[in-house]
Amino acid sequence: MLSRTADNLYWLARYVERAEYLARILEATQRLTALPLAYVGSSNEWESAVATAGCAAAFAAVHDEATEETVTDFLAFSSENPSSIRSCIEAARTNARAVRTALTSEMWDAINGAWIELKRFGNGPTSREEFANFLRWVQEISLRFDGSAYRTMLRNDAYWFSRLGVYMERADNTARILDVKYHMLLPADEQVGGPLDYFQWAAILRSVSALTAYHWVYRDSLKPWLIADLLMLNEQMPRSLASCFENQVRFLDEIARAYGRQGPAQRQARAIRTRLQNSRMDEIFQHGLHEFISEFVADNNRLGAAITQQYLL
Numbered sequence: 001m002l003s004r005t006a007d008n009l010y011w012l013a014r015y016v017e018r019a020e021y022l023a024r025i026l027e028a029t030q031r032l033t034a035l036p037l038a039y040v041g042s043s044n045e046w047e048s049a050v051a052t053a054g055c056a057a058a059f060a061a062v063h064d065e066a067t068e069e070t071v072t073d074f075l076a077f078s079s080e081n082p083s084s085i086r087s088c089i090e091a092a093r094t095n096a097r098a099v100r101t102a103l104t105s106e107m108w109d110a111i112n113g114a115w116i117e118l119k120r121f122g123n124g125p126t127s128r129e130e131f132a133n134f135l136r137w138v139q140e141i142s143l144r145f146d147g148s149a150y151r152t153m154l155r156n157d158a159y160w161f162s163r164l165g166v167y168m169e170r171a172d173n174t175a176r177i178l179d180v181k182y183h184m185l186l187p188a189d190e191q192v193g194g195p196l197d198y199f200q201w202a203a204i205l206r207s208v209s210a211l212t213a214y215h216w217v218y219r220d221s222l223k224p225w226l227i228a229d230l231l232m233l234n235e236q237m238p239r240s241l242a243s244c245f246e247n248q249v250r251f252l253d254e255i256a257r258a259y260g261r262q263g264p265a266q267r268q269a270r271a272i273r274t275r276l277q278n279s280r281m282d283e284i285f286q287h288g289l290h291e292f293i294s295e296f297v298a299d300n301n302r303l304g305a306a307i308t309q310q311y312l313l
Contacts, residue, residue, distance in 0.1 A: 006161045007312040008099040013149075013165030015092035016111070019085045020142035021173040022075050023135040025052050028207035030132065032200065033068065046071040052180040055083055072131060077124045085138055089118050102158045106148035114141040157258055160251040164307065167251075171244035171300050174231055177204055179293040198222055208239045228289065229281045241296060245273040248303070255311070265306040272299050 029049040047066040050059045053075055062080055063070040076085045093115035096103060117137075125131040146166070153159040181204055201222045205211040210230060217234065218226050235242045248269045256262040284292045 001157045003312050005099050005102055008095040009102060009158055009161045010165040010312060012092050012095035013162045014169040015088040016142050016145050017166050017169040018083065019088035020139050022053055022085050023138035024207040025049050026072060026075060027135045028203040032203045048180055052176050053083065054176060055081060073124060086118060089114055104148065104152040106152050107145060110145040110148050157255060160254045163251045164248065167244040167247045168304055170239055171241055172297060174208065174239050174241060175293050175297050178228060178231055179290060201227055210237060213237055225281050225285060233276060233279060233281065242276045245269060245276055249273050263310045265303065265310045268303045268306050272303065
């Protein structure tokens, strides 16, 4: 496969996954801001949404204050934000068009149809209800595209590069959600495990479709260390860091077998997976969750660079 084709497939998958992630973040923020002040506290949830999306610097360059109007426009519809939902869908469609012959008809219909339908939303819905429907639509588009890829693609290098993009983006997103939760959502004077903490954690779990899974796995009330364990170390959870890297290693190994050669990307992915497998939540909390996640995000970015250098240039 041409490196350019692999690059388009990889980024097509990343952009679709990123659009869904942004929709989930905005939906969770809407849910939190709709609660009474006694439950949500004095923190600015919209500011935390921008930080979770990794767009704080870009947002500050355009807007002075994080409000519902400015944040929803910037993260969902702004053409000035290359990571907005609109920009992600347009970039995904551009990448899909470049590799049209490598996609199945179902995959192309899903992403091209999303790009066409996006135009009917114009500059954004005019009400909260319409915006909530838009966010659900974005998530459905992602599920439709992902499902069509899983059901219709040959298990060859095109499929493997596409899945690498999904899990690379998903791991980064999950890590950012956890990190921002501990640094921005919970005020310094608020008790960990208190009512405010409970509603914020519930919103975070809903944003990654993990609230029901949490109760199935732990059969307990919401506890920060158990939620972190589910989203970081539990391989049963599809969006956990451990699950993402189990799949990263798997698909990188498939590519290595097909091409008859391993390289730095395979070694780095195995090293990160091993570190996650050998980690324990009590040790992570003792040494600092933020430090652990920051190191993970840096490792994940280095792996992305290694994949690019090894296969996509």
